[in-house]
Amino acid sequence: MKLRLALVAASLILSLLLGLTLSLGNRSAANAGTANDDQILIGLSMDTLKETRWQKDRDYFVAKAEALGAKVLVQSANSDDTRQIQDVQSLLSNKVDVLVIVPHNGQAMAKAVNLAREAGVPVIAYDRVITDCDLDVYLSFDNVRVGEMQAQYLVDKLPKGRKARLMRIFGAKTDNNAFMFKQGQDNVLEPRIAAGEIEIIHEDWAENWKPESAKKITNAAITQHGANFDAILASNDGTAGGAIQALMEEGLAGKIIVTGQDAELVACQRIASGVQAMTIYKPIRHLANAGAELAVKMGRGQPVIARGSVNNGKAEVPSVLLDVVTVTKENLEATVIADGFHSREEVYRNAAQQQ
Numbered sequence: 597m598k599l600r601l602a603l604v605a606a607s608l609i610l611s612l613l614l615g616l617t618l619s620l621g622n623r624s625a626a627n628a629g630t631a632n633d634d635q636i637l638i639g640l641s642m643d644t645l646k647e648t649r650w651q652k653d654r655d656y657f658v659a660k661a662e663a664l665g666a667k668v669l670v671q672s673a674n675s676d677d678t679r680q681i682q683d684v685q686s687l688l689s690n691k692v693d694v695l696v697i698v699p700h701n702g703q704a705m706a707k708a709v710n711l712a713r714e715a716g717v718p719v720i721a722y723d724r725v726i727t728d729c730d731l732d733v734y735l736s737f738d739n740v741r742v743g744e745m746q747a748q749y750l751v752d753k754l755p756k757g758r759k760a761r762l763m764r765i766f767g768a769k770t771d772n773n774a775f776m777f778k779q780g781q782d783n784v785l786e787p788r789i790a791a792g793e794i795e796i797i798h799e800d801w802a803e804n805w806k807p808e809s810a811k812k813i814t815n816a817a818i819t820q821h822g823a824n825f826d827a828i829l830a831s832n833d834g835t836a837g838g839a840i841q842a843l844m845e846e847g848l849a850g851k852i853i854v855t856g857q858d859a860e861l862v863a864c865q866r867i868a869s870g871v872q873a874m875t876i877y878k879p880i881r882h883l884a885n886a887g888a889e890l891a892v893k894m895g896r897g898q899p900v901i902a903r904g905s906v907n908n909g910k911a912e913v914p915s916v917l918l919d920v921v922t923v924t925k926e927n928l929e930a931t932v933i934a935d936g937f938h939s940r941e942e943v944y945r946n947a948a949q950q951q
Contacts, residue, residue, distance in 0.1 A: 636666040636895035639687030641680060643700040645672040649858050656884030664892045675804055677704040684708040688715050693895035696720045701770040702727045718894045722887050724773050727909045734906050734915040735887050737878045739773050743780020745922050746855045749874050750827050751784060753853055759792060761825035763817045764799035765810050765835045777831045797821045802835045810838030818846060827853035833863035833875055840871050859923055859932050865946045867925050877921040877931050
């Protein structure tokens with residue numbers, strides 16, 4: 597497929613030799629002249645829309661794509677692999693020009709990529725990589741870096757002069773991102789564990805990132821080890837919420853350091869109230885806008901440039917990885933509120949009610 601060859605060649609050669617960043621909206625008139633004059637049709641297959649975070653992704657993505665003159669067909673699989681494959685088949689039958697997939701299970705969605713390739717449709721894996729397939733582009737945040745920032749925050753906050761006791765809640769085993777977060781966390785924690793500075797008293801994986809699964813994991817840790825521990829390294833805000841619910845039942849909320857990720861409104865409210873220590877802000881609007889711009893260009897057959905690559909088990913996939921920000925009580929105003937991600941009134945509502 598000519599588009600695939602142009603994309604891979606451009607991304608890998610230019611990234612290796614020139615280190616160029618992604619350029620999505622500044623092509624020459626000559627390139628623009630090769631575009632199809634018909635409206636681009638984008639298929640957006642989403643794992644779920646149950647969480648506010650994914651609703652924001654959808655809304656930002658659709659708004660940007662429409663502003664660029666494209667139309668978006670959105671499907672949500674409700675975290676069901678079979679249904680997501682059916683969604684992809686439906687989108688392909690609607691003759692989409694490009695397919696954007698937020699996979700529930702990165703391995704299972706390799707079948708969807710293969711179906712798209714058979715139909716001659718390029719595929720962007722959005723936020724979560726799709727493994728073991730010949731994927732066109734991976735667009736996400738630097739998820740290993742996310743894990744490193746979570747763990748580094750804890751290392752900086754844990755008590756010194758004695759061995760700190762830590763429990764960990766990983767994400768869903770079906771989500772490759774969960775393993776990338778763990779990899780980043782391990783990069784920071786393992787030297788401290790080997791040095792005897794930190795002890796992991798309990799760890800487990802939260803099924804489908806469910807808060808109720810995280811609550812059960814935390815309850816189990818407290819039952820087995822008591823309340824004598826310092827922190828919970830929760831891999832996202834949903835699992836942090838489940839852990840904090842268990843801590844509240846034990847009168848420990850605010851006394852145990854709890855991490856998070858995604859800067860969800862409820863998490864930012866918990867940070868303002870002092871029961872969650874931090875979250876990772878991933879500027880969703882930037883990700884969605886970049887995804888829409890990339891999809892429109894690929895749908896028009898125009899070349900794009902990706903700076904990096906990620907190995908998905910089969911190939912080095914051209915990748916665009918955006919940066920992230922640690923959010924704490926001290927910088928809520930300067931990050932999520934200043935960016936308009938959440939309003940000040942929303943973030944501090946619960947804190948004001950508790951005063």
